[in-house]
Amino acid sequence: MARPYSPTLLGYVLLGLLNQLPRSGYDVRLEMESTPTAHFSSSPGSIYPALQLLKKNGFIDSEVVHRSRLKPREVFHLTEKGRKALSAWLHKRLAVSDLRENLSELMLRFRFMEDTASDEETLRFLRDFRRKARTYASILKSQTRPQADSSRHFALSLQREISMVQMHIEWADQAMTAFESAKPDKP
Amino acid sequence: MARPYSPTLLGYVLLGLLNQLPRSGYDVRLEMESTPTAHFSSSPGSIYPALQLLKKNGFIDSEVVHRSRLKPREVFHLTEKGRKALSAWLHKRLAVSDLRENLSELMLRFRFMEDTASDEETLRFLRDFRRKARTYASILKSQTRPQADSSRHFALSLQREISMVQMHIEWADQAMTAFESAKPDKP
DNA sequence: AAAAACATGTAAGCTGTTACATGATTGG
């Protein structure tokens, strides 16, 4: 009995891209080359198998589009199952540990929210993000020893980590105002 | 003819930790748990095979230390080959692309410089780092479209990337002053 | 005529992870 398949991070990226508009594997590759997507390779050996896997598991489907002259292409689009999986991924609650371990994934989620999530949903994400960032910041700050016992290298590494989180808190503030301006206000 | 083995990133992390002081696999695991090292798992299934591979390829060696009562432990230490490999990794020139693709690796290198590199070498690293960061920053800034055609999500993602790099430039400045203060000055 | 762009795939292999397995010693 095969255990239930759920998309990998690359899988979600592909779902996100196909959710924007139906594309062929080739189109997906071009898009990933022009807008470098996290750390993923856009090589055929990465993309085509990943698409086939999503299709095999019913997250996407495809039709072959014949064009005069040009080679026919297999164009993929999300199924209902695919849309649900993407949406669930986008709306997943954040963990504090995501800030240090999965930051690039969080940013991918933010990016792909554009095509499905409402401003209100994006705001929820940003609020959650800022909240977790603040928690993480206070954890990091509690680790700074007042004594000069620890090395410069260690102290600077920690300082960098703190600045990173701080910067993300400020970024979230900025982003939230951008999405709040369009929000209908309550009396 | 087996093609020449060179350590993976995890391999370099282990070399870095063993360069600080000789340790058993168990000690390495404890250290990685207490000071979370990049994204690597400290599970036995990760650490022990990785250590064996380094040993097989002559980067580290080990002796079994028997203690009264307690179980004997296999304590690893760098060989000359291992020290050279670690040093080469630490001193490798940076690429601009490393800023977006291998930032955590760069920070690991900075961290492990503590135990081998002189202040002057650390400064060289930081200067190179700042230089590449500035280049990357200007590339990113050139991508910000003045038109409002692109989405808020896209614009904010780009803004975040820029802030990140900016922050790292400032961090490098800070770090450099910390290492310059101890440097002997020229007349 | 050749190069570049269009289009899709397979095969081998590296890297690392989780889950499983084992056993000794020490502290409560």
Next chain:
DNA sequence: CCAATCATGTAACAGCTTACATGTTTTT
């Protein structure tokens, strides 16, 4: 005596990546 800590491994597999393979159509 039971749990926690000490200590080391194996096996199966996930999830990529690189290198190889192939063929068409358009542009130069």
